Amino acid sequence: MDVSSEYANQLKAYMKNFSLYNVDIAYLAKTNSEVISGILQEKKGVVLKTLEAISNIFSLRYFEFGNPRYPIPTLESLPSKTQQRIAFRKKEGLPKETIYSQNAINERIKTILLTYKIGSEFLAEEIANNILRKYGETYPVSEIVDRFKKTFKVSIEKTGRKDATRQGRGPKPVFYRFVKAL
DSSP: OOHHHHHHHHHHHHHHHHTOOHHHHHHHHTSOHHHHHHHHTTOOOOOHHHHHHHHHHTTOOHHHHTOTTSOOOOGGGSOHHHHHHHHHHHHHOSOOOOOOOHHHHHHHHHHHHTTSOTTOEEEHHHHHHHHHHHHOOOOOHHHHHHHHHTTTTTTEEEEEEEOTTOOSSSOOOEEEEEOSOO
16 A cells, blocks of 8 residues: 555544544644645655644654554544544534635735835734734735735835844844836
8 A cells, every 4th residue: 555545534533523624734733734634635745744644633753643453542532623623623513614705805915015115014913913803804914915916016025135124033023115006
């Protein structure tokens, strides 16, 4: 049997046992659901770090999780974050996939950008927060950054300056500059 197929089958068994979905595994392993989908469909190779992160969701090491003879742990033995996610999924039911209309998000971003002056610097998170305040709609910061790179690439540039005030793990957000009128 192919190793990718074997690992995908293991992951499917654990997900079924604990009623978890791709989005839940991605959330707990701090990756994205496309990576998890790729694993499950046996279309993506995965780095050991991701395999370990997925295994840790179930209080296991990668070599334990990958062993089909290793017993699936009990709910009580799982990390509290995993138990909380299982409870959340039980309460919420099936995950709902959100599809963002590019036209809608582009219009929202444009409206917010028009409140800025040429040369103004801002974080993508600020744009997302302003859209939430003005329209009551939530868009992921990653989607806003994607729109900056595609739709607004002539009007917005990445400054390279990072938000040094940001605390915690992960990369610091980067500032963008409004350089040309829309």
